[in-house]
Amino acid sequence: MERIWLDVPFSEKDEAKAAGARWAPEVKRWYAPRAGMTGLQRWAARPDIPDLLPGEDRNLGSGLFVDLVPASCWFTNVRSCVSEKDWERLRRMITRRAQFRCEVCGAGEDRETRRWLEAHERWTYDDAARTQRLARLICLCTDCHTATHFGRAQVVGVADAALVHLRAVTGMNQAEADAHIAEAFHVWEERSRWTWDLDLSILTDAGVAIRRPPSPERRSTTARQTLEWVDHDTRSDVAERAKSTGIQQRAATKRAGSGTGPAPAG
Numbered sequence: 001m002e003r004i005w006l007d008v009p010f011s012e013k014d015e016a017k018a019a020g021a022r023w024a025p026e027v028k029r030w031y032a033p034r035a036g037m038t039g040l041q042r043w044a045a046r047p048d049i050p051d052l053l054p055g056e057d058r059n060l061g062s063g064l065f066v067d068l069v070p071a072s073c074w075f076t077n078v079r080s081c082v083s084e085k086d087w088e089r090l091r092r093m094i095t096r097r098a099q100f101r102c103e104v105c106g107a108g109e110d111r112e113t114r115r116w117l118e119a120h121e122r123w124t125y126d127d128a129a130r131t132q133r134l135a136r137l138i139c140l141c142t143d144c145h146t147a148t149h150f151g152r153a154q155v156v157g158v159a160d161a162a163l164v165h166l167r168a169v170t171g172m173n174q175a176e177a178d179a180h181i182a183e184a185f186h187v188w189e190e191r192s193r194w195t196w197d198l199d200l201s202i203l204t205d206a207g208v209a210i211r212r213p214p215s216p217e218r219r220s221t222t223a224r225q226t227l228e229w230v231d232h233d234t235r236s237d238v239a240e241r242a243k244s245t246g247i248q249q250r251a252a253t254k255r256a257g258s259g260t261g262p263a264p265a266g
Contacts, residue, residue, distance in 0.1 A: 004032040006043040009084035016043055028100070029092060049089050051097040053137070054205035060136045061122040064104045064169045066150040066184035069123065071192040073132055078121055081200060086208050094119050094139045102141035105169050115142045125191065133199035144169065150181060151188070 008016045008030040017023075019039035021030045032040045052058065061067065079087050095117050101108050102117065109117050122136035143165045146153050153162040167177050200210050 002034055004035060004037075005045045006030045006032060006040060007045045007085045007088050008043045009088050011084060012043070016040065028095065043085075046085070046089060049093045049206055049208065051093060053202040055135075055202045056137070057135050060124070061138070064144055064147060064166060066166070066181055067120075067122070067148050068151050068184055068188035070132065070188065070194070070196050072195045073198065076198065078119065078134070078137065078200070078203065081198075081210050082203065082208055083211070090137070090203075090208070091119060094137050098139035101139070102144055103139045104144045105141060107141045107143070109141075117141060118145045120145055120148060125196070130194050130196050131199050132196040134202055150184065 003024065006016065006021055006029070008021060013030070016030055020032065020037050021040055021043070022033055023030055030043070078090065082090065098117070100117065107115060109115060117139055118141070120138050120140045121134055122138060124133045124135045125131070126133065140148065143161075146158060147162040147166040147169075150159065150162055150166075153159045163177060163181075166172065166180075167174070170177075172180060204210055
């Protein structure tokens, strides 16, 4: 059977299916089963994005660790800065080159446990220029991604599970994990003192069009509004659990417990 590959964003999958597109589970991609299906033309595939992005360092940030982005860059990720079709191309490249496995723990997707493969950004920071540069895109499973964004895990009430996974993958004992998390929050606090410009040149140099990111002030407002959706009692409970495990979160715990402002969502 002839397969003509398509670029179908997740939000348009039902529409594409109704127009005759079919799903290839082995490569996790939609296709037209024959030529001449004009109803699918809008999803005609663009050339694949190369497996190595220009200037990307695939050795940067190996392993599992807590990685909190500065407050000025909350809720501004690659997905929010590119079109849905380009995101589909990026997602497909990231999962394909990882052979459909988490690049940290090796797990694959599991629908029953709702474990998915997700893209995570690794950044480098130029303190002098106050520039946050995208340096790597890595494929993580939901569990590793949740542990990586430990601040958000606390806010939404899954910090205990994230901590268990962090220790299981890294082999850290409780004291080592507590120290690692405390240091990550310390780095986050220092970086969040400043406003950072985003450098997404590894995408633009690969031919991916970038939508202008929101201003830092807009990002901070979005972060506060998003985190306000989380029930205050849940946030207070998360903060108390964090204290009981000895994690020193400094201002982050204070904010999450008091409800006066957001905890790190990185």
